[in-house]
Amino acid sequence: xYRLAGALALALVFPLTALADPLPSWNDTASExxxxxxxxxxxxxxxxxxxxxxxxIAVFDNDGTLWSEKPLYFQGLYALDKLREKAKADPSxxxxxxxxAANAGDMKGVMAGGEKGLVEILNVSHSDxxxxxxxxxxxxxxxxxxxxxxxxxxxEMTYQPMVELLxxxxxxxxxxxxxxxxxxxxxxxxxxxxYGIPTWQVIGSQGKTAYExxxxxxxxxxxxxxxFLDDKAGxxxxxxxxxxxxxxxxxxxxxxxFQMLEWTTAGEGPRFGLIVHHTDAKREFAxxxxxxxxxxxxxxDQAPAHGWVVVxxxxxxxxxxxxxx
Amino acid sequence: xYRLAGALALALVFPLTALADPLPSWNDTASExxxxxxxxxxxxxxxxxxxxxxxxIAVFDNDGTLWSEKPLYFQGLYALDKLREKAKADPSxxxxxxxxAANAGDMKGVMAGGEKGLVEILNVSHSDxxxxxxxxxxxxxxxxxxxxxxxxxxxEMTYQPMVELLxxxxxxxxxxxxxxxxxxxxxxxxxxxxYGIPTWQVIGSQGKTAYExxxxxxxxxxxxxxxFLDDKAGxxxxxxxxxxxxxxxxxxxxxxxFQMLEWTTAGEGPRFGLIVHHTDAKREFAxxxxxxxxxxxxxxDQAPAHGWVVVxxxxxxxxxxxxxx
Numbered sequence: 001x002y003r004l005a006g007a008l009a010l011a012l013v014f015p016l017t018a019l020a021d022p023l024p025s026w027n028d029t030a031s032e033x034x035x036x037x038x039x040x041x042x043x044x045x046x047x048x049x050x051x052x053x054x055x056x057i058a059v060f061d062n063d064g065t066l067w068s069e070k071p072l073y074f075q076g077l078y079a080l081d082k083l084r085e086k087a088k089a090d091p092s093x094x095x096x097x098x099x100x101a102a103n104a105g106d107m108k109g110v111m112a113g114g115e116k117g118l119v120e121i122l123n124v125s126h127s128d129x130x131x132x133x134x135x136x137x138x139x140x141x142x143x144x145x146x147x148x149x150x151x152x153x154x155x156e157m158t159y160q161p162m163v164e165l166l167x168x169x170x171x172x173x174x175x176x177x178x179x180x181x182x183x184x185x186x187x188x189x190x191x192x193x194x195y196g197i198p199t200w201q202v203i204g205s206q207g208k209t210a211y212e213x214x215x216x217x218x219x220x221x222x223x224x225x226x227x228f229l230d231d232k233a234g235x236x237x238x239x240x241x242x243x244x245x246x247x248x249x250x251x252x253x254x255x256x257x258f259q260m261l262e263w264t265t266a267g268e269g270p271r272f273g274l275i276v277h278h279t280d281a282k283r284e285f286a287x288x289x290x291x292x293x294x295x296x297x298x299x300x301d302q303a304p305a306h307g308w309v310v311v312x313x314x315x316x317x318x319x320x321x322x323x324x325x
Numbered sequence: 326x327y328r329l330a331g332a333l334a335l336a337l338v339f340p341l342t343a344l345a346d347p348l349p350s351w352n353d354t355a356s357e358x359x360x361x362x363x364x365x366x367x368x369x370x371x372x373x374x375x376x377x378x379x380x381x382i383a384v385f386d387n388d389g390t391l392w393s394e395k396p397l398y399f400q401g402l403y404a405l406d407k408l409r410e411k412a413k414a415d416p417s418x419x420x421x422x423x424x425x426a427a428n429a430g431d432m433k434g435v436m437a438g439g440e441k442g443l444v445e446i447l448n449v450s451h452s453d454x455x456x457x458x459x460x461x462x463x464x465x466x467x468x469x470x471x472x473x474x475x476x477x478x479x480x481e482m483t484y485q486p487m488v489e490l491l492x493x494x495x496x497x498x499x500x501x502x503x504x505x506x507x508x509x510x511x512x513x514x515x516x517x518x519x520y521g522i523p524t525w526q527v528i529g530s531q532g533k534t535a536y537e538x539x540x541x542x543x544x545x546x547x548x549x550x551x552x553f554l555d556d557k558a559g560x561x562x563x564x565x566x567x568x569x570x571x572x573x574x575x576x577x578x579x580x581x582x583f584q585m586l587e588w589t590t591a592g593e594g595p596r597f598g599l600i601v602h603h604t605d606a607k608r609e610f611a612x613x614x615x616x617x618x619x620x621x622x623x624x625x626d627q628a629p630a631h632g633w634v635v636v637x638x639x640x641x642x643x644x645x646x647x648x649x650x
Contacts, residue, residue: 233536240456240545243524
């Protein structure tokens with residue numbers, strides 16, 4: 001009886017959240033310990049490393065960091081689907097080899113067009129539509145279409161351990177942002193539901209957008225073409241333009257995140273840099289320096305010198321996707 | 326005794342903030358009533374016009390809406406001061422007539438250079454400096470330098486009624502943003518202290534910014550040149566790029582705010598558009614359709630048709646500046 005009362009008293013003093021493991025899908029390895037130690041010290045007012053809430057900003061890459069990116073960035077797969085839909089209605093849009101290859105599902109032909117070809121596919125598939133209609137279309141696809149090899153929806157292929165990490169940081173007074181090379185409008189369509197991140201905390205590449213009154217209706221229109229590329233050195237630029245402050249925590253998975261990692265962790269005071277290393281061929285995909293998508297070489301090589309924590313997916317995560325136990 | 330107890334009970338039930346006038350520097354006119362009616366209905370869960378907190382986004386122009394803008398946008402005055410400082414150290418930067426006129430304080434000569442000349446002055450005064458150093462410089466100037474005619478610091482020339490309005494909206498679950506034609510880095514240097522608005526809720530024009538490692542230090546560098554102009558049709562574009570949602574409340578004072586007013590108030594459900602009309606030559610400045618700075622004509626003419634509330638500074642405000650009673 002005394003013991004029960006004691007347990008009850010304890011439960012009243014320490015809310016359940018403080019007792020439960022905040023990162024249940026992380027194995028008990030050095031990566032989890034490093035995260036918890038960092039969050040503990042920056043949130044403890046008695047610690048010399050205490051950081052006020054206003055400065056607790058955490059930025060996350062999306063493709064390969066918060067959800068999968070194989071066989072291709074999901075937005076690329078969306079673009080191919082939309083291109084095929086458009087070509088079905090109007091084959092005359094297939095004006096060159098790259099677009100015809102994309103329509104035929106000939107990925108070698110697409111890749112032969114290089115970056116210019118990919119931008120062309122994005123242009124055809126992402127333009128001539130209002131921002132609102134585009135977001136609705138992206139949301140439907142991400143939550144409805146099935147991934148070619150896993151059979152999961154794309155929304156189900158977010159990483160459970162990273163979703164837990166986002167929540168854990170927010171529970172500790174952090175503001176969590178996505179900072180991705182992917183398009184803002186694409187990610188915003190699901191950011192709140194998938195990650196608990198509101199649209200205004202999503203930073204990404206931007207297509208050209210125009211404001212026009214069409215048939216009496218004020219409309220924001222995706223015109224095609226790229227206005228801002230939020231990748232590599234563009235990531236720190238995107239962060240300072242949008243947030244106006246340097247983050248103290250960042251997570252990425254490729255060399256496209258190198259400058260974001262470098263800038264974030266070069267600041268004074270406590271800093272945390274995390275790299276998701278795709279080591280799990282059995283449960284997900286294994287790749288790094290030889291991959292076309294999400295190439296990780298320089299950031300991996302320089303991680304020890306910078307003190308970046310390299311997460312070994314196979315060893316550090318007990319579960320991969322939110323949509324599959 | 327009974328009455329006293331009753332008053333005490335009332336004070337316990339209604340917190341002090343609910344009893345106090347939330348807009349003490351607004352006279353009891355139709356403008357104040359319209360604001361309070363709007364906020365009351367969108368925050369009342371029983372109202373058909375209730376708006377969930379996530380959608381309570383309010384956007385404010387800055388120059389002429391939250392602080393004064395005469396004789397010139399304050400950032401323009403800052404640019405002239407910095408140009409003179411730089412020219413003192415190195416007169417060779419004065420490479421043409423516009424820069425020489427600016428250095429000599431010859432405003433007619435500056436205006437003769439048109440918009441191109443003004444951009445040139447901004448380029449010379451706002452470039453070759455890190456974002457952090459620029460913000461420190463802007464902060465020092467805004468809080469230290471004195472306005473040419475009022476003798477107040479620029480920070481003291483924010484409008485007390487608008488600062489109260491920002492607080493009132495935030496107290497009612499709104500997120501308040503600045504959306505200005507002025508430069509983001511300039512405004513962010515004081516936005517929190519002046520308006521209670523954090524850096525990440527300031528949207529504005531953007532200069533070109535580059536990320537470089539200089540002498541081993543990762544740095545964000547203002548390069549000169551304009552990357553994004555957040556004015557006129559650029560305002561809705563800036564809002565959708567940064568926030569990803571349409572606001573429900575907006576305030577401006579010039580035709581540069583027309584599209585922001587138009588887009589915001591064209592949305593479904595309850596919407597509020599406010600125009601600050603500079604009618605008070607005695608306490609501030611009186612101007613509208615014939616002014617070079619903050620020209621207000623089209624938005625004023627179309628205000629009745631759109632239902633925008635036009636604030637008459639002379640009649641609606643009992644106090645103008647935060648720094649002067």
